[in-house]
Amino acid sequence: MNGTTGTFSRLRSAFASSPLAKTALVVLGGLYLAAVLAGWLAPYGMDDESRGHSWAPPSSWHWVDGRPSIHPVSYTFDENARRVYVEDSSRAVPVRLFVNGRLFGLDSLEAAATSEGGASARLYLLGADARGRDLLSRLLYGSRVSLSIGIVGVSISTLIALVVGGLAGFFGGWVDRLLMRLCEVFMLIPAFYLLMLLRATLPLDWDSRVVYLSIVLILSFIGWAGLARVIRGLVQSLRSADYIVAARALGVPPLVILRRHALPQTFGFLAIQATLSIPGYVVAESGLSLLGLGIQDPQTSWGNLLQEAMSIAEIRLHPWSLIPGLFLFAAVLSYNLAGDALRDALDPRSDR
Amino acid sequence: MTAPLLEVRDLSVSFGAVQVVDGLSYVIERGQSLGLVGESGCGKSVSSLALLGLLPPRGCRVEGSIRLEGRELVGLPAPQWMPIRGGRIAMVFQDPMTALNPLLTVERHLREVLAIHQGLEGELARKEATRWLDRVGIPDPAARLSTYPHELSGGMRQRVLIAMALAGKPDLLVADEPTTALDVTIQAQILDLLSDLRRELGMSMLFITHDLGVVERVADRVAVLYAGRKVEEGEVSEVLRAPLHPYTDGLVGSVPGFRPRSGRLRSIPGQVPSPAAWPGGCRFHPRCPHSQEDCTRIVPTESSGSRKVACHHALEAQR
Numbered sequence: 003m004n005g006t007t008g009t010f011s012r013l014r015s016a017f018a019s020s021p022l023a024k025t026a027l028v029v030l031g032g033l034y035l036a037a038v039l040a041g042w043l044a045p046y047g048m049d050d051e052s053r054g055h056s057w058a059p060p061s062s063w064h065w066v067d068g069r070p071s072i073h074p075v076s077y078t079f080d081e082n083a084r085r086v087y088v089e090d091s092s093r094a095v096p097v098r099l100f101v102n103g104r105l106f107g108l109d110s111l112e113a114a115a116t117s118e119g120g121a122s123a124r125l126y127l128l129g130a131d132a133r134g135r136d137l138l139s140r141l142l143y144g145s146r147v148s149l150s151i152g153i154v155g156v157s158i159s160t161l162i163a164l165v166v167g168g169l170a171g172f173f174g175g176w177v178d179r180l181l182m183r184l185c186e187v188f189m190l191i192p193a194f195y196l197l198m199l200l201r202a203t204l205p206l207d208w209d210s211r212v213v214y215l216s217i218v219l220i221l222s223f224i225g226w227a228g229l230a231r232v233i234r235g236l237v238q239s240l241r242s243a244d245y246i247v248a249a250r251a252l253g254v255p256p257l258v259i260l261r262r263h264a265l266p267q268t269f270g271f272l273a274i275q276a277t278l279s280i281p282g283y284v285v286a287e288s289g290l291s292l293l294g295l296g297i298q299d300p301q302t303s304w305g306n307l308l309q310e311a312m313s314i315a316e317i318r319l320h321p322w323s324l325i326p327g328l329f330l331f332a333a334v335l336s337y338n339l340a341g342d343a344l345r346d347a348l349d350p351r352s353d354r
Numbered sequence: 355m356t357a358p359l360l361e362v363r364d365l366s367v368s369f370g371a372v373q374v375v376d377g378l379s380y381v382i383e384r385g386q387s388l389g390l391v392g393e394s395g396c397g398k399s400v401s402s403l404a405l406l407g408l409l410p411p412r413g414c415r416v417e418g419s420i421r422l423e424g425r426e427l428v429g430l431p432a433p434q435w436m437p438i439r440g441g442r443i444a445m446v447f448q449d450p451m452t453a454l455n456p457l458l459t460v461e462r463h464l465r466e467v468l469a470i471h472q473g474l475e476g477e478l479a480r481k482e483a484t485r486w487l488d489r490v491g492i493p494d495p496a497a498r499l500s501t502y503p504h505e506l507s508g509g510m511r512q513r514v515l516i517a518m519a520l521a522g523k524p525d526l527l528v529a530d531e532p533t534t535a536l537d538v539t540i541q542a543q544i545l546d547l548l549s550d551l552r553r554e555l556g557m558s559m560l561f562i563t564h565d566l567g568v569v570e571r572v573a574d575r576v577a578v579l580y581a582g583r584k585v586e587e588g589e590v591s592e593v594l595r596a597p598l599h600p601y602t603d604g605l606v607g608s609v610p611g612f613r614p615r616s617g618r619l620r621s622i623p624g625q626v627p628s629p630a631a632w633p634g635g636c637r638f639h640p641r642c643p644h645s646q647e648d649c650t651r652i653v654p655t656e657s658s659g660s661r662k663v664a665c666h667h668a669l670e671a672q673r
């Protein structure tokens with residue numbers, strides 16, 4: 003973390019020399035872009051349901067009149083009372099680009115016409131859920147929550163950790179002892195139980211935005227303690243650095259020294275730490291939502307979508323409900339790979 | 355009679371049971387430059403940190419009196435130190451490679467001091483920063499403002515540090531071995547710069563060094579420290595020409611150039627004792643060529659007058 007010599011070029015070479023890290027960066031970039039553009043990329047709205055398409059499987063594509071099209075589907079029940087979808091191949095609805103103000107989808111007029119037998123056309127690239135909502139659309143909207151919660155959560159917990167760890171390390175004495183014991187109390191409680199405890203203290207019927215915020219706050223409440231301890235150690239070792247003593251000798255007030263001279267030295271470490279801890283937040287949010295303590299239907303997040311895939315029976319009947327797990331997996335893996343590359347680039351102690 | 359700018363009386367600093375500085379006294383008049391000379395571990399840096407109240411409050415005890423224009427500094431509460439540090443007493447540190455924050459530009463460094471002690475902000479501060487860089491002999495000062503410490507050489511960094519110390523317009527500049535970490539050629543430049551600026555600004559200076567040659571160049575008076583105590587004090591020319599204390603004599607004899615016809619350079623046998631195990635009586639007696647029985651028992655008292663020595667068998671008579 004010494005100096006600014008070529009931090010950028012070191013970053014670039016670290017990512018360039020590792021195809022894995024490069025891929026991870028591309029995957030993350032793609033996921034975030036998709037999250038931002040969800041309203042345009044998703045063929046349907048977040049809560050666009052169609053009762054006639056409960057658990058409809060991914061649509062099969064047909065080439066009709068030189069256009070990719072799908073057939074309307076309707077279901078009957080088989081002898082085991084399971085839904086069986088049949089296509090009405092007499093009609094084809096073309097998949098069009100730039101319809102309904104979205105990137106692609108079915109023209110609403112063309113899709114709305116119902117064939118005899120009650121079959122209507124819906125585009126399900128990844129299948130549908132129990133209420134006939136498009137999984138792809140819900141995934142895209144859900145990625146907004148799942149992908150942002152990590153960044154916001156890490157920012158908040160890093161901020162708390164900077165303040166607590168900085169004060170403890172810089173001033174030492176009773177300030178240090180008090181703050182560090184506080185950290186230890188938080189570290190003492192297993193994270194997931196603390197999560198559930200904190201969530202349990204909040205009402206369940208809040209507005210989804212408030213729920214989102216409260217989850218972020220709860221998550222960052224878990225993460226700060228360990229980070230604060232490391233920052234305290236770093237600041238403590240910086241306290242006797244020559245330029246800190248020099249700043250004191252020039253009459254710079256202690257809090258200014260802490261903010262301007264000591265804490266910025268820890269930023270290299272923080273960048274690595276943040277990248278590596280974001281996946282923890284993503285997974286924790288999914289865990290909460292999976293248990294029904296996080297984002298509530300009709301709002302969506304990856305964890306919330308995975309709720310559908312909780313039992314083997316469900317997975318056997320509609321395996322596509324596992325797809326959100328793949329996205330979660332890809333995001334977490336990419337964050338870890340990118341974080342490793344970042345550490346290689348920024349941390350002089352790690353040898354490559 | 356007005357109080358001297360700085361008066362240090364019976365200053366003692368101890369870390370736990372270990373006393374590092376023992377009863378140090380000296381006076382610096384306005385515009386005067388005092389050299390504080392001694393080997394490593396004799397307490398010179400610790401005593402200078404005490405001047406700025408920079409010794410850690412825990413585990414370190416400072417006793418005695420440090421008066422700045424008659425105002426007692428020992429035991430001053432932390433907030434009252436702020437305007438003194440950098441504003442009345444400023445310090446230039448030993449190692450310019452580490453005394454600048456690697457993440458801040460030269461301009462940020464200078465403006466920090468200017469904002470605190472001169473209340474300067476914005477364009478005015480920038481102008482003043484440029485002026486100070488020019489003043490300490492940095493070529494193309496306006497362009498240097500935006501450079502980072504790692505882009506500068508050791509000598510340039512030390513000039514920046516000097517500019518920072520002077521920007522608060524202090525009355526006393528404490529220079530703690532400011533040239534030790536520099537090339538010999540650069541050393542001379544920095545010493546001349548400090549002397550010139552001191553004269554121009556009418557500033558006092560406490561110059562800490564282990565190098566007698568440096569003292570001769572920058573100081574009016576010199577105080578020699580050994581094992582936490584002052585052994586000799588006087589005008590630089592007198593002390594270097596005719597040292598009274600055997601330790602000073604040994605120091606002068608070990609430096610080439612002061613005694614042209616003395617032939618071989620001498621060395622002082624043995625090593626500086628550790629502060630935890632200082633010998634009784636005169637602390638120099640185990641290494642002293644003139645030591646006698648009384649030296650091992652009785653702590654020598656300092657002679658009075660402007661030429662001071664603390665020795666039972668001062669060399670004066672033998673000269």
